[in-house]
Amino acid sequence: MVLCARGQEGKREKVGEMIDSETAELRVLDAAESLFYARGIQAVGMDEIRTASGVSLKRLYRLHPSKADLVEAYLRRRDVRWRRSLAAYVDARTDPQERILAVFDWLHDWFAEPDFRGCAFVNSFGELGATESAVAEAARAHKEEFFRYLADLATAADAPTPLADHLALLAEGAMTTAAIIGSPEPAHQARDAARLLLDATANGDARSA
């Protein structure tokens, strides 16, 4: 993944201000993530990423030969970090039903962050999904991974298969609703709904007309 053949020993370690390729890449990805997520992809120019990261344009284009490449790197990294953060939070609980509900607690914490602006993949899909197929594919893959994770949590709780789909819809709806109305409250509502669905199926499905 790293473009320049990271290092026959310390060929270019220079002094003081000089930064090596790995930290340059980190700074670029940090800047790209902050800016792309906060303002949208098309609203952020490469020059702004250069300024925010402190990396020269030349090096920026050596690390990512095009903006499309940088966008893909941004989405890739956002996907793994987002899912890792969620999994770390859920792993603090042991009871299978509690682990499912913890997903919505984690969502609430996320929604309450001051710079929360919805799901980066939904936003990117809405902006570029029709034009850049790589973005559409990244969003699809991210949601698929997330849904698979929910499905694993559901089967661990002995919940029937469709429940995982229902949880996914609640979580997904909470994300976009929280973003648009600007409140973390949908996380609580989604958690309540998830609780009802868990209880309804646990108590035997009394589905009368």
Next chain:
Amino acid sequence: MVLCARGQEGKREKVGEMIDSETAELRVLDAAESLFYARGIQAVGMDEIRTASGVSLKRLYRLHPSKADLVEAYLRRRDVRWRRSLAAYVDARTDPQERILAVFDWLHDWFAEPDFRGCAFVNSFGELGATESAVAEAARAHKEEFFRYLADLATAADAPTPLADHLALLAEGAMTTAAIIGSPEPAHQARDAARLLLDATANGDARSA
């Protein structure tokens, strides 16, 4: 709302090719809706809307003095047409619970349309919500109206207040999920979940720990 003082009688009716202001506005809005929805707002230039609508740039800018103005008109019209279409579909049913479930049937029909690409407001919000506050506000207002409609359906079915929020999250989640995975199936899943929630509360809330 109409800019040019629509008509001391037929002041400008010309012949043949000439089109009057009302049909020009319709053609512009049709073109804007198709293009903005299909490809995103920033990906469509004013020149393309001119070509698609067959209206001259001058007239286009007389009807909508800026692209931002056209975008707001697009969102306004999309909001009322979308909600009108949904209400017409739901009004074909009389049973209060059936009316709630009909929302998800309507969603399924929408998702199955070949050019379905998610909720126009979610997409616009993701693309421009951080930059253009009018877009963010339009999305918020649209979701609020939709949620109010669901709340009315829920109270008509004697459902407890939080159920309306749960239905909203399911519908919202189904929209973005259907868009990203490219399948209308989430509508069925959301309908199933709604059904479970309706039954769970109808049968008395058996919430045990």
Next chain:
DNA sequence: AAGATTTGAGAACGATCGTTCTCCTCGGGG
């Protein structure tokens, strides 16, 4: 019928942006 006015088609303008190029600096090897 003739001048005033409006319109459409499209060129033009200015700004922005992705990408590349230039120039200058700086460190290392003879």
Next chain:
DNA sequence: CCCCGAGGAGAACGATCGTTCTCAAATCTT
């Protein structure tokens, strides 16, 4: 000590886009 290649800062280039302007044709007014 002097050439050399690499790197940084930023100018430059080409394309796109929102918006305005030009100019000629067509219409309305009188």
